[in-house]
Amino acid sequence: MNKSEKLYKILRKNRLIALLAPKDAESCVSAYNTFKSLGIVLEVAFRTEAAFEGIKAVFTNDADALIMAGTVMTAEQAERAIQAGVAGIVSADYISEVLEICIKHQIMCVPGGQGDAGKQLVQKSKLLSCRFEEMNRIVPWQWVYKLYPAITAQTNFMGLARAWKAAFKGLQIVYSGGISLDNLEQAVQMDPDGIFCGSALTKHIDHPDKFEDEAKKWIQIIQKYI
Secondary structure, three states: OOHHHHHHHHHHHHOEEEEEOOOOHHHHHHHHHHHHHHOOEEEEEOOOOOHHHHHHHHHHHOOOOOOEEEOOOOHHHHHHHHHHOOOEEEOOOOOHHHHHHHHHOOOEEEOEEOOOHHHHHHHHHHHHOOOHHHHHHHOHHHOEEEEOOOEOOOOEOOHHHHHHHHHOOOOEEEEEOOOOHHHHHHHHHHOOOOEEEEHHHHOOOOOHHHHHHHHHHHHHHHHOOO
């Protein structure tokens, strides 16, 4: 079992990803240590200059860490994150060159958006040299897509995922963008099989007690439906 398979197993069990745009490397280590004990996967977003150093710091702290790199928009970022040790790559859009790097290194790739769910699956199947109809069985950790944004102040887009699942049986959806404690239960009710990603999980990063309490509230909601 490779590390992407191990990561996917955790995601399928606990259904939560905490998105962190780190201000420094130490915040990544602190967040990882807290979330690991709770079964929540950490995604370090390439939105700040501290992201790459933060990812490296996590692996210095725990060589067997299973974390994801997020907001990966270029092949160079994907290569750096994979070489540092991440088990999954997440993008805000479907970016072909990022997907190619992930498949080359046998790393889970989670493109995002409100379209292209099928296109990225087809590209994966071609690069994996497997029949499209068999990909979910052979490499389920690649039969995944991120709905982004999932919820805005005006609109809930989660209905899009229902259409994708009708066309691509068993597609695992990661819901990201706008997911918060206030709407998490509604979101889980709409897709109890979903994986839910929120930057709101890390909003109290500088206040350890609030930080862990917030995470436990998310976990309690998820556990009601799994």
